[in-house]
Amino acid sequence: MKKLSHQLAWFVAVGASAALVHWIVVVVLVSGGYLTPLVANVIGWLVAFGVSFTGHYQLTFRHQRSGVKDAVWRFFLLSAAGFAINETSYALLLKQTRLPYELLLALILIGVAVLTFVASRLWAFNASSRAH
Numbered sequence: 001m002k003k004l005s006h007q008l009a010w011f012v013a014v015g016a017s018a019a020l021v022h023w024i025v026v027v028v029l030v031s032g033g034y035l036t037p038l039v040a041n042v043i044g045w046l047v048a049f050g051v052s053f054t055g056h057y058q059l060t061f062r063h064q065r066s067g068v069k070d071a072v073w074r075f076f077l078l079s080a081a082g083f084a085i086n087e088t089s090y091a092l093l094l095k096q097t098r099l100p101y102e103l104l105l106a107l108i109l110i111g112v113a114v115l116t117f118v119a120s121r122l123w124a125f126n127a128s129s130r131a132h
Contacts, residue, residue: 007060011117014055019109022048027102037101038091045083052079061125074124082112 022044029040053075057068066074086108093104 003063007121008117010060011056011113011120014052014060015113015116017055018048018052019106019113021051022109023102023105026105030101037094037105038087041087041090041105045079045086049076049079056120056125061120064121064126066125066127071125075120078116078119078124082116085115086112 022041025044025047026037026040029035029043030037034040035043053072056075057071061071089108089111090104093099093108094101097104
């Protein structure tokens with residue numbers, strides 16, 4: 001139980017850092033007039049992926065981690081699936097609500113985080129998992 005609580009604490013810290021990076025990149029790109037929210041969201045996700053993988057590999061799942069090559073591909077697939085949910089939800093909510101794009105993105109990032117933790121713990125960083 002202590003190991004799980006430590007993992008959760010690190011997951012929240014790393015995830016919050018990655019989500020903040022993602023959110024800042026999107027806001028800077030959109031508010032600067034460089035990109036639309038949906039396009040900026042792709043860039044934000046790619047930048048945040050590096051933060052997220054490094055933090056989770058080195059901190060959150062360090063005791064159960066598999067080799068870096070297996071972990072990066074599994075986590076990338078997991079992150080890409082989460083991002084597909086993120087981008088689809090974001091596109092729909094941008095059209096269906098009058099909430100600010102910044103708030104919508106924050107809510108979506110939080111929602112996807114729970115699924116990411118479970119799948120990361122059980123599969124992406126688990127040394128006993130085999131990538132096929």
